[in-house]
Amino acid sequence: MALAANDSSTGMIEHRDWRRRMTLPALVALLGLAIVVSIALGASDVALAGAARAIGDALGFDTGATLRDRVILFDIRLPRTVMGLLVGASLAISGALMQGLFRNPLADPALIGVSAGSSLAAVCVIVLAGSLGITVPVWLAPHLLPLAAFCGGLVVTFTLYAIATRSGRTSVATMLLAGIAIAALAMALTGYIVFHSDDTQLRDFTFWNMGSLSGATWARVAGMLPFVAVLLIAIPFLGNGLNALLLGEAEAFHMGFAPERLKRAIVVLTAAATGASVAGAGVIGFVGIVVPHVLRLAVGADNRLLLPACALLGASLLLLADILSRIVVAPAELPIGIITAVLGAPVFLSILLRRRSVIDI
């Protein structure tokens, strides 16, 4: 065995460093741009200057900001922008995590029923709490929907994994088909509950199905924040384990990881991310597929870089989709789920066409 390795041959590390150096700053810049545009655009005529005046005013400068400027910026646009950031980051990361868990780039929480499970749980809470007249403690109220959505997502993810995995091998066909069945069941149950609901609840249901950031409030942002925070804190600790898991559970074990613990963590975090985003903005599809896919083409599949990059690009993409949804049919708004589906479905099909053998049933 040639034990002496060439010390100067560090090409692979330099290569990876170069990508890391370029990718994250570029994505941060894109996100900054998306935030500025998101704050500056809206149904009212308060543009960038008005937003700047309101920000200056909040910082203690005399900028001549009107009350209207302040209300529009701080109570309408900022919570919407912040929610867009959180939802986009959550969706993209949960997509990447789920793809790692199932070892397939086609897995997406919305596609395989996890979002539908979250949505069902959330609708149950809205309708049942309303019709049964259940009152919840004030401190719990903002977290109730994200919590319910998290539990719904958790049940679906565990069920899917149990169905699709035998002897450590996950069948993609089983996963996709079981996901379709679970999504259909969850949607049927949701429909049944909604059938017995009143007009207001019906409007809520439409919101859950199509996805929208228009209902963003600081209370909703606060409700989903703990779930997203846990996810973001976990990211740096997941990259290496997820990379090993991509080779297989046995291989991950051989490489020094405890696959069961790793899988449980991924399932819980995926459900938390999906639940938080569904509770905040309803079911928004394809972000979880498009963002990791585009990033893998650009920077490779190393999850140590991919996961943080997903958070940045996911947030940017959702903000940009939200901006589009506001300007395409202005002054009305399109549900954001329509925009992400129009952008995402072709990407999904292109992955499918290039990888037909993988999902051959």
Place this chain on the structure above:
Amino acid sequence: MLAAHDLSFSAGPTRILDRVSLTAPAGKVTVLIGPNGAGKSTVLKCLTGELQPQKGAVTLADRPLSSIPVSDLALRRAVLPQASALSFPFTVEEVVALGLRASQRRPEQGHIAQAALERVGMTRHARRLYQTLSGGEQQRVHLGRVLTQVWEPMSESGPRYLFLDEPTSSLDIRHQIEVLEIAATYARAGGGVVIVLHDLELAASYAEHLVVMERGRVVAEGDDADEIIGPDLLQSVYGLNADMIAKRWPTMMRS
């Protein structure tokens, strides 16, 4: 010294391992042979710690394998599976570099991954996507990965082990020999090597310690592979008759 003591393992009503005891000494290439379904891969899984036997124990330097934390185990042994699927666009050098993390090395030690890549003859493909390689090339990339994980055959706490599960099955004859030479070199430097093989000629050429399995039991074990692999073994273990043996190995029957 890696040793299995009275391992038994059943899957439902089927007994896969029946009181299997064997040793895999460091500094030697240990080869496991036997017909399909003999339990070779299951023994290998027990020896690597991947599978817990229902009875018996595996010890590494007299310490039960089950008492060694997973992350410490990864510093002492690496495993090349029969086949690995990878559906994501990793480059060849990235796959090999995954072995660095398994050995808890710092990224600055990337030169080890580079050397392993060279050792398996894949340096010129370093930037290629893993998925674009042939099955045999992919297998060599994974060998590079596991070599990176246990690059130095000796550690402070004793010899490291390399487990190869049918490493030659998708390789042409030249690469079969190259892979087994890599294993032999590793053993000569003090490391332990355990290989599951189907090819009896390769087994006879490279085994410095041979274990023969049949129906979940060890039926022969010793250092002289040429003595163990003979007409008797082929008839009793593999169920070949004299005509089959004479046709396949004419010299063996004459001798």
